[in-house]
Amino acid sequence: MSNTDFVLAVEDLTVSFDGFKAVDSLTMYIDKNELRVLVGPNGAGKTTVLDLICGKTKSTAGSIKFNNTELTKLSEHEIVRSGVGRKFQNPSIYENLSVYQNLEVSYPKGRGVFGSLTFKRTKEVEDRVRKVAEDIMLTEFLDMESALLSHGQKQWLEIGMLLMQEPELLMLDEPVAGMSAKERDQTAELLNRICQNRSVIVIEHDMEFVKKIAHKVTVLHQGKILAEGPMEKVQADEKVIEVYLGH
Amino acid sequence: MTLWEKMKASPVLGGKEGVIGLAVLAAIIFVVLPLGVDIFRLNLIGKYLTYAFVAVGLVMLWGHGGILSLGQGIFFGLGGYAMAMFLKLEASDPLSTKIQSTPGIPDFMDWNQLTALPWFWEPFKSLPFTIFAVLTIPALFAYIIGYAMFKRRVGGVYFSIITQAIALILSILIVGQQGYTGGVNGMTDLRTMLGWDIRTDSAKYILYFVNGLLLFGAIFLSKYIMSSKFGMLLLAMRDKEERVRFSGYDVSNFKIFIFCLAAMMSAVGGAMFTLQVGFMSPSFVGIVPSIEMVIFCAVGGRASLIGAVYGTLLVNYGKTVFSETYPEMWLFLMGGLFISVVMFFPSGLAGIWDKYATKYGWFKDKAEPVKKPEVSIAEGEAQAVLTETTPETTLAAKTNDAVIKKATRKKAAPKQTEPAPAIDSNKMRGAEA
Numbered sequence: 001m002s003n004t005d006f007v008l009a010v011e012d013l014t015v016s017f018d019g020f021k022a023v024d025s026l027t028m029y030i031d032k033n034e035l036r037v038l039v040g041p042n043g044a045g046k047t048t049v050l051d052l053i054c055g056k057t058k059s060t061a062g063s064i065k066f067n068n069t070e071l072t073k074l075s076e077h078e079i080v081r082s083g084v085g086r087k088f089q090n091p092s093i094y095e096n097l098s099v100y101q102n103l104e105v106s107y108p109k110g111r112g113v114f115g116s117l118t119f120k121r122t123k124e125v126e127d128r129v130r131k132v133a134e135d136i137m138l139t140e141f142l143d144m145e146s147a148l149l150s151h152g153q154k155q156w157l158e159i160g161m162l163l164m165q166e167p168e169l170l171m172l173d174e175p176v177a178g179m180s181a182k183e184r185d186q187t188a189e190l191l192n193r194i195c196q197n198r199s200v201i202v203i204e205h206d207m208e209f210v211k212k213i214a215h216k217v218t219v220l221h222q223g224k225i226l227a228e229g230p231m232e233k234v235q236a237d238e239k240v241i242e243v244y245l246g247h
Numbered sequence: 248m249t250l251w252e253k254m255k256a257s258p259v260l261g262g263k264e265g266v267i268g269l270a271v272l273a274a275i276i277f278v279v280l281p282l283g284v285d286i287f288r289l290n291l292i293g294k295y296l297t298y299a300f301v302a303v304g305l306v307m308l309w310g311h312g313g314i315l316s317l318g319q320g321i322f323f324g325l326g327g328y329a330m331a332m333f334l335k336l337e338a339s340d341p342l343s344t345k346i347q348s349t350p351g352i353p354d355f356m357d358w359n360q361l362t363a364l365p366w367f368w369e370p371f372k373s374l375p376f377t378i379f380a381v382l383t384i385p386a387l388f389a390y391i392i393g394y395a396m397f398k399r400r401v402g403g404v405y406f407s408i409i410t411q412a413i414a415l416i417l418s419i420l421i422v423g424q425q426g427y428t429g430g431v432n433g434m435t436d437l438r439t440m441l442g443w444d445i446r447t448d449s450a451k452y453i454l455y456f457v458n459g460l461l462l463f464g465a466i467f468l469s470k471y472i473m474s475s476k477f478g479m480l481l482l483a484m485r486d487k488e489e490r491v492r493f494s495g496y497d498v499s500n501f502k503i504f505i506f507c508l509a510a511m512m513s514a515v516g517g518a519m520f521t522l523q524v525g526f527m528s529p530s531f532v533g534i535v536p537s538i539e540m541v542i543f544c545a546v547g548g549r550a551s552l553i554g555a556v557y558g559t560l561l562v563n564y565g566k567t568v569f570s571e572t573y574p575e576m577w578l579f580l581m582g583g584l585f586i587s588v589v590m591f592f593p594s595g596l597a598g599i600w601d602k603y604a605t606k607y608g609w610f611k612d613k614a615e616p617v618k619k620p621e622v623s624i625a626e627g628e629a630q631a632v633l634t635e636t637t638p639e640t641t642l643a644a645k646t647n648d649a650v651i652k653k654a655t656r657k658k659a660a661p662k663q664t665e666p667a668p669a670i671d672s673n674k675m676r677g678a679e680a
Contacts, residue, residue: 054493056489056493075497076492076493077492077493077495077496077497077498080493080494080495081495085493086493088489088490088493092487092489092490093487093490094482094483094486094487094490095486096482096485096486097479097482097483097486101479104476104479105476105479105480105483105491105494106494108495110476111495111496112497112500113477113500113501113504116475116476116477116480116501117472117475117476117477118475119475119476119477158490161490161494165494165495
């Protein structure tokens with residue numbers, strides 16, 4: 001596979017589960033500072049694509065290059081350390097820890113066993129936690145046990161935990177699921193703010209929300225790309241309309 | 248700043264409450280018990296306290312890390328046997344064993360027709376090597392087990408069962424290899440350490456205090472680890488292992504480390520056991536002692552280091568009292584105790600203490616009660632939002648329909664089943680295993 005200028009270059013990516021191809025020869029390129037939204041009906045392979053990129057699922061064939069580094073051969077933590085952050089579909093936070101601790105644990109220093117034993121809460125860490133907490137609108141909840149946050153706030157906290165790591169590529173699986181209208185708007189603003197200096201891939205169903213954030217949309221269907229491009233173009237695409245009408 | 252203020256401010260010791268807790272425990276172990284009971288009883292308590300090393304290790308491993316090992320007896324035994332080998336060799340000098348057919352080797356070897364000391368016994372003639380072996384061999388063994396399992400992501404119940412199987416294998420091996428290990432009787436008739444008679448009352452007093460100091464060393468080390476980022480990561484791993492992995496941590500390394508450390512502590516306990524009790528046998532290696540050690544930890548409170556020490560003392564005291572009166576009943580009682588602790592007091596004695604200490608306000612400077620969350624978004628509101636969105640195009644209309652259906656389905660389910668006391672459910676997870 002060739003080297004490219006893209007942050008993420010996915011080429012001929014295939015994964016098959018007992019013969020069923022959940023992702024089938026998928027090719028997709030993500031630009032620097034781009035916010036891409038993946039849409040598609042249930043079972044289209046959206047989450048599987050993210051799983052493949054972050055190493056949770058191993059691909060059967062094809063390549064995933066992140067800044068021209070092959071990711072398919074790296075283990076999960078190596079992929080994260082190279083600069084890829086992933087938010088799961090259900091908010092995945094450490095409910096026994098405070099909001100502050102959730103963010104602190106995600107700080108990308110002291111990641112080894114001995115590093116973590118000697119890790120000190122420096123001014124730098126403290127500042128970073130406060131800055132991110134402000135970004136995700138949780139400053140006043142820093143000392144609260146995170147289990148007590150609302151569903152939407154938990155989603156933000158997980159995004160914040162990823163921001164702590166300053167990833168170059170951020171992947172968010174349904175970040176506004178279960179949020180109120182106000183929270184959705186705030187999240188859209190948040191996403192527009194954080195993609196200033198990184199690339200973001202979002203899986204989302206809510207078309208209103210997609211319109212607010214997407215630079216480009218990729219429509220997946222049965223593991224393949226059905227259409228790709230700006231929102232208006234995709235919405236007018238015959239094939240896309242048919243797939244959605246046919247269901 | 249006075250020393251008291253410094254100690255209170257130390258995050259390692261856990262604030263005022265932590266310092267008082269440690270001070271009370273120290274007073275009980277170093278002052279009250281030695282003054283209050285005779286040397287026979289004190290020696291017995293010293294024996295119990297050697298199990299506390301295992302319990303302290305389990306607090307980190309199981310209580311904080313969520314890794315339930317049912318094989319800590321392996322490491323307790325390895326440490327104990329290493330020390331017993333040294334003492335046995337010293338007790339088997341040619342003069343005292345001159346009636347044997349091969350003088351100078353341990354008696355059980357002679358009974359089993361061995362005519363020379365096996366090669367792996369040779370280094371145990373040296374005390375420094377023995378101490379080194381106590382600290383490294385169990386940890387190395389734990390490393391091998393941990394590496395093999397955690398790198399393959401074996402966890403939960405499977406890990407517990409495998410550790411239990413290894414404990415069984417080791418105890419069978421020890422019983423079977425009588426010529427090398429002393430078999431089912433273990434290693435008995437241990438007398439002196441570098442010429443110092445460990446059977447005398449004064450030696451028992453000294454060993455008791457050494458044991459107590461080492462136990463406090465283990466507690467301080469654990470407190471330090473728990474208060475570091477490592478400790479926070481352990482809790483995070485227990486909660487959401489995937490999230491930790493996808494935050495750039497190699498989860499298996501953390502598990503291996505804490506497993507090795509718990510093994511090392513157990514081994515120190517085992518070595519101190521041999522010194523104080525004067526023998527070591529396979530009955531401290533197998534499944535039953537391993538599970539008993541988990542029960543000590545559970546009764547004391549699996550997340551509390553100090554609780555684990557009290558739990559060990561209390562259960563063992565109970566065991567001594569009850570097994571004297573109703574020897575057959577003890578195991579049933581122990582089983583019942585474990586079940587009731589898991590079901591009714593998942594945080595053990597420490598949990599009960601915390602509840603009442605807070606209730607009666609004994610520790611005013613304890614952490615402020617957590618802030619109440621802002622009124623969370625009502626279920627209906629989120630639903631309403633979804634239905635409100637007016638689709639503008641065909642695609643949007645269609646997808647929105649799908650979204651609404653999907654979201655309604657999805658939202659309805661997880662919200663209702665959302666576990667409110669997440670902490671408890673987590674604590675239960677380990678116990679159920």
